[in-house]
Amino acid sequence: MSKVLIVDDEKSFLESLVDGLSEYKDLEITTAHSGKEAVEKLNGDTYEVVVTDLKMPEMGGYELVAYMAGNFSDVPIVVMTAFGTPEMEENLRVLGISYYLEKPIDYEDLAKKVLHILKERQSAGSAKNRKAKSAKQVLDSIQEVVNSEQGGEVVVKSGQNNGRIFISKGKIAWVMASTIKNTFFSYLEQNTDLQFEDLKAVFEECKRSGANFGEQIIEWQLLDRAALRSHLFDFISFSLGEIMGWPESESVFVAESRVYKSELTFPLQELVAKLKLSGSAAKPAGKSSAAKKAVKNKNDGESLSRASKEILRELTFIDGFRDVAVFSAEGDLIGGVYKNSKRMSEIGKIANELLLASQKATETMGVGRGNLIQITSETDEILIYCINENTDYTETEEGKAHFHSMLIFEINSALGLAKIQFEKVVPKLAEIFRG
Amino acid sequence: MATMQESMEKFKDLDGFMAVGSFSAGGEILAEISSSDVHLAELGALANDVLLKAQKATDVMGVGRGSVIHITSPKANIIARCLNENTDYAANEPGRAHVHMVLVMSAEGNIALGKMQLEKVILEIAEHVR
Numbered sequence: 001m002s003k004v005l006i007v008d009d010e011k012s013f014l015e016s017l018v019d020g021l022s023e024y025k026d027l028e029i030t031t032a033h034s035g036k037e038a039v040e041k042l043n044g045d046t047y048e049v050v051v052t053d054l055k056m057p058e059m060g061g062y063e064l065v066a067y068m069a070g071n072f073s074d075v076p077i078v079v080m081t082a083f084g085t086p087e088m089e090e091n092l093r094v095l096g097i098s099y100y101l102e103k104p105i106d107y108e109d110l111a112k113k114v115l116h117i118l119k120e121r122q123s124a125g126s127a128k129n130r131k132a133k134s135a136k137q138v139l140d141s142i143q144e145v146v147n148s149e150q151g152g153e154v155v156v157k158s159g160q161n162n163g164r165i166f167i168s169k170g171k172i173a174w175v176m177a178s179t180i181k182n183t184f185f186s187y188l189e190q191n192t193d194l195q196f197e198d199l200k201a202v203f204e205e206c207k208r209s210g211a212n213f214g215e216q217i218i219e220w221q222l223l224d225r226a227a228l229r230s231h232l233f234d235f236i237s238f239s240l241g242e243i244m245g246w247p248e249s250e251s252v253f254v255a256e257s258r259v260y261k262s263e264l265t266f267p268l269q270e271l272v273a274k275l276k277l278s279g280s281a282a283k284p285a286g287k288s289s290a291a292k293k294a295v296k297n298k299n300d301g302e303s304l305s306r307a308s309k310e311i312l313r314e315l316t317f318i319d320g321f322r323d324v325a326v327f328s329a330e331g332d333l334i335g336g337v338y339k340n341s342k343r344m345s346e347i348g349k350i351a352n353e354l355l356l357a358s359q360k361a362t363e364t365m366g367v368g369r370g371n372l373i374q375i376t377s378e379t380d381e382i383l384i385y386c387i388n389e390n391t392d393y394t395e396t397e398e399g400k401a402h403f404h405s406m407l408i409f410e411i412n413s414a415l416g417l418a419k420i421q422f423e424k425v426v427p428k429l430a431e432i433f434r435g
Numbered sequence: 436m437a438t439m440q441e442s443m444e445k446f447k448d449l450d451g452f453m454a455v456g457s458f459s460a461g462g463e464i465l466a467e468i469s470s471s472d473v474h475l476a477e478l479g480a481l482a483n484d485v486l487l488k489a490q491k492a493t494d495v496m497g498v499g500r501g502s503v504i505h506i507t508s509p510k511a512n513i514i515a516r517c518l519n520e521n522t523d524y525a526a527n528e529p530g531r532a533h534v535h536m537v538l539v540m541s542a543e544g545n546i547a548l549g550k551m552q553l554e555k556v557i558l559e560i561a562e563h564v565r
Contacts, residue, residue, distance in 0.1 A: 346495055354488040358506045361481035361513065365473055365539065368509030375489045378499020382492070408496070 002118050003028045003045065007038040007052040007064065008080070020107025027114060035059030035067070036317055042072055048121075049114050051078040051101075054207075059317045062095070062185075062200050067317065069096050069183045070310055074160070076117050080105055081207065090262075091206050091213040093174050096183035098164065135244040139272070141251050146170050146268045152256040158246035165240065171265035175239035179246075184235050190306050191231060194222055196316075197339060212262040232264055237274040244275065305335035307432045311425050312337050318421060320413020322380065326429060327352065327404040329388070334403070344406075351384045351406055359386070381415050383407040387426055389434075401433035439466045442559040446552060451544015453511060457560045458483060458535040460519070460527075465534070465564070473539050482515045482537045490517070503550070512546050514538045518557045520565075532561035 004027050008014050014031045021029050030047070032038040036059040038052065050068065054061035065077060079092055082103040092100055101113055142154050142165055149170040156163040166174040185203075188194050194217075202216050211219070214232065218225050243249070312324045316337055325336030325344045331352030333345045354373060362370035375382040385407075389400040407422060409415055439457065443466050446455045456467040456475035462483030467475045485504055493501035506513040516538075520531040527533065536557050540549050 347492055350488060350492040350495060354485060354492060357481065357485045357488050358513075361478060361485060362506060362508040362511070364477055364481060365511065365513075367473075367511035367513075367539075370506040370508040370513070372507035373485075373489070374503075374505040374507075375493060375501040376503035376505075377493040377496075377501040380493075380496070380498040382496075382498075382501070408498075 001026060001028045002048045002114075003030065004114055005030050005032060005038060005041055005047045005050045007032045007035065007050065007056070007061070009033050009053065009056040017105070017107050017110060021111055024111050024115075027111065035061060035064035038064050039067055039317060042068070042075075047075055049076050049078065049117055051080060051110065051114070053080050058319070060200075062196075062203065063317060065095050065097060066183070066186055066196070066313065069186060070313060073180075074178065076121070078110075078113060078117070085210055087210050087212055088207065090174070091203065093166075093176060094184045094213045095203075096176070096185070098176060135246070135249065138249045138251050139244065141253065142167070142172075143268060145253055146172075150255055153254050154251055155254060156243050156246070156249050156251045158243075158249040161246050163239070163243040163246075165243070168265055170267075172236060172240070172268055172271060173262075173265045175236045175243065177239045177242040179242055180239055184232070186310075187235050188231060190309055192223060192227075195338060198222060212264075214264045215262050229264060233266055233271070233274070236266060237271045240271055241275045304432060308335040308429060309337055311428045311432070314425055315407065315418065315421055318409070318414050318418050320410035320415075321418075322408040322410060324407045325405065327406070329402040329404065331404065347406065348404070351404060355384060355386050355404060376411070379411055381409045381411055381413070383409075383415075383419065383422070385422070385426075387430060389430065399434050401430040403429065403433050405429070436562060437559060439560060439563050440468075442556050443468045445556055446538065446549070449540065449545060449549055449552060451541035451546075452549070453539040453541055453544075455536065455538045458537065459564075460533040460535065462535070465560070475537065475539075478513075478537060478539075479535070482513070483535060486515050486517050486535060505546075505550075508542075510542055512540045512542065512544065512549075514540070514546070514550060514553060516553050516557055518561055520561070530565055532565045534560055534564050536560065 006014060006017060006029060011033065018029050018031060021027055030041060032041050034056050052061045052064055061079065068075060068077060076099060077097050078099040078101055079097050080101050080103055081088060089100060099113065099117060101110060138156055145152065145154055145167050151168050153167065154165040161178050163175065163177045165172060185199055188199060189196055202213060202220065205211065206213050206216050214228055217223050217228055308326045312326065315321060315324050321339065323336065323338040325348065326334045327348040328334060331349045333348045336344055338344065358370040358373050362368060371386045373384040383406065385405045388402045390397045390402055407418055409418055443455055443457065446452050447468065447470065452470060454467065454469035454473040454475055456479055457465040458479040459465060462480040464476050464479050469475060489501040489504045493499065502517050504515045516536045519533045521528045521533055534557065536553060538549055538553050540546060
């Protein structure tokens with residue numbers, strides 16, 4: 001029996017689906033009324049498919065999808081949307097979603113879709129027209145489709161991994177690789193100044209107007225075309241490189257006559273050239289040790305920022321969440337997820353001074369070192385943590401973590417839950433800070 | 436009206452109570468009660484420094500002035516409260532109180548009750564310094 005989680009805030013709609021689906025004995029249906037409840041259920045059981053609405057109170061579908069991309073990336077998601085157009089399907093891929101159902105939804109359509117996904121996953125690699133191929137051969141088959149100028153997708157399977165390369169007018173329009181946890185949505189959030197809420201607003205506008213996600217970002221001047229193209233190019237080439245790295249891949253071409261309206265497509269040769277360049281760049285030759293160290297530090301800083309953001313995102317689902325950030329022991333901003341504050345760098349320095357002053361006070365009193373400060377202001381509750389694993393507070397020992405973190409919540413919100421949840425993410429953060 | 440000392444005595448029955456002190460805005464001690472070895476005179480200046488820095492942080496963040504600061508250490512909880520009735524935070528207007536209080540409780544103490552008591556008592560202390 002396959003477990004399916006359906007998430008929607010409309011209780012009567014859920015009840016009618018559950019009632020209808022009860023005749024499908026192969027499916028065990030569980031429901032959740034918000035993204036938050038869905039996260040709790042996902043953490044308590046194993047589901048094979050998640051079906052969700054996008055617009056819900058408390059924690060919406062966007063947040064749920066982002067959470068699943070980081071924590072349950074192998075569980076396929078079906079989005080229920082009232083705007084099921086080809087453009088919307090393209091936009092959903094930005095969120096890492098390849099299945100959608102158009103509202104109003106009939107339980108039979110839903111059952112058909114879920115059973116199709118389950119069958120597709122079970123039969124991975126067993127299709128007769130597929131045979132084991134090397135990465136070079138997979139690339140050749142993509143090239144073949146590109147040369148034919150035929151539109152469609154090349155589906156690649158390698159064990160449990162699966163990838164899809166979408167081709168339009170002889171160019172690569174999109175690549176999805178199941179082993180990549182980041183979606184383009186979260187990639188933009190981590191690598192540009194765009195915030196989750198900005199991206200969500202763009203998506204909502206796309207739903208309303210039927211526009212392409214990338215083109216909408218450009219139209220709203222959130223990024224210029226060159227910058228977006230560059231990010232998209234990096235993301236697509238990275239995804240393609242991931243697929244090329246899978247052993248014993250199998251591929252099949254599914255023709256489709258749709259022509260992508262957006263001009264944000266890329267020649268295969270350019271993507272392959274980038275892959276080759278990245279491969280050689282990984283082994284720099286002839287650089288001084290200082291230059292190598294500088295490059296390493298920069299890369300370490302960026303990966304630390306990305307990794308910490310990914311972990312901190314777990315706190316964003318708590319009621320009343322505003323901002324969360326991590327800082328070095330010197331108060332330098334490393335990474336964060338913000339709904340509100342744009343001045344975290346400045347605040348981090350002051351928080352550092354505050355921690356030092358508090359620690360001085362507690363040491364004077366002989367009650368041990370103060371490691372948590374809670375400030376109550378007119379509108380917000382601010383928690384400032386010092387996590388220091390060093391045995392000597394003033395030293396930085398190899399393999400020990402020492403960092404600061406700040407959480408900001410609306411006053412009278414779920415602060416107790418935030419504290420408990422933060423205690424849970426501390427070990428994960430400490431792990432990436434060690435060494 | 437209860438004396439400042441009488442008002443402060445109300446903390447003594449709290450579970451985990453260690454010390455409490457009232458301070459001027461400059462950090463000078465006005466009254467104190469201690470049931471342990473905690474020396475509040477020095478702590479007052481330090482707590483004052485923490486309050487000022489917290490207020491600086493909240494000013495930068497634009498979330499209204501921070502008026503309660505709770506520091507958690509392995510053996511104690513320190514709650515610093517600032518009551519400033521001046522319309523201009525930096526000024527000292529006649530008839531308006533600006534007072535700080537610092538409550539120290541053990542790690543296992545009833546912190547929530549301590550905070551509630553602090554909210555009541557600081558208003559009584561304010562009566563004396565207006």
